[in-house]
Amino acid sequence: MQNTTLEVSTHLAEVYSTVKGAVYQSDSEKCWYVDFAGKMAKFDYRNILKLKKAIYAIDIEEILLNSSKTADVEIVFICACEHCYVLTLLEIISFKELLEGTFVMLSLNQILHDRLYRIAA
C-alpha cells in the first residue's frame, strides 16, 4: 500500500501523516488525496469539509459506552461524494487524528502564506 502512495505522490505534497494514513495535497488539481483504510480517495474543497464534519460528528464516547451487541462499525457517507467509509471504532479514532492533524497543517500553511507572501514585511 505504501508503494501505491509513492506512485501518485509525484505531484502531491504531504500535508500530514500518521502510522495509519496520510493526506496529500495536489496544487494542480486543487484537491486532497486521503490515504486511509486501504484506499486512496480524492476530495475537493467542499467534500473534504464534509468528510471532516462527518468524522468529527461521530460520538466516540457514546460508542465506547454503548453496551448493546451491535457491531462497533460506523458507515460514513458523504453527500454528493463518491467515497464511503466503513470504519471500526479504532479506525474512527485514527481517522479523526489524521484529519485533525491535516487541518492544523492547513491552517499553518495559511499563516505561512500570510506571512511570506500576503502581508508586506
Added chain:
Amino acid sequence: MKDIIRVKSLISADVETLLNQQIKKEAQSSSAYLSMASWCDRNGFDNSAEYFFKQAEEERQHQLKFYRYVLDMGGTALSPEVTNVKIEYNSFREIFEEALDQEISVTQSIKNIAARCHKEQDYVTVEFLNWFFKEQREEEYKARRALELFDLIGEEGTGRWEIDKHVGKIHYGNEAGE
C-alpha cells in the same frame, strides 16, 4: 503548497459555524415574533400584533442577510430548522418581556461573533457585523420602550388597551438621544 482553503473561502470554519448559528437564531426570532403576533391578534391587541408581524419580517431579513454573506464569502449557508415555537403566553406583559430578552440574547450572540472575528483578525466580517450592531441598538430600544409602557400606563382598567395603542407609535430616531 497552495493555500486552497483561503482561496475558496474568506471566512474561517469557526466564523462560518458561528454565522450559521446566528442564521438559526434570527430564524427562531422571526418565528417567535410571528407567534407573538398570533397571540396578540387572538386577544384583541391589534396594534401589537401588527408590531410583531413587522418584527417577524425584519428578523427574516436579518436571517437572509447573514445567509447571503456566508455564501458570498465562499461558505456553506445552512437553512435552519426551527422547532419548539411557543404558542401560548401567560400575559400581554410577558410577551414584551420575552421580546426584550430575545433581542438582548441576539445582541450578545453577535458580540460573541465579533469577538471571535477580532481574535482572528477577520475585519471583513467585523465590518459586516457593524450593520447589525446599529440595528440591535434600535431593536433593544424599541423592546425596552414597549415594556416601559406597562409601568407608565398601568394595566388596570383600559390600561392594556392604551398600551396597545402606544405600541404602534414606538419609534427610534437615527441618532441616540432623538
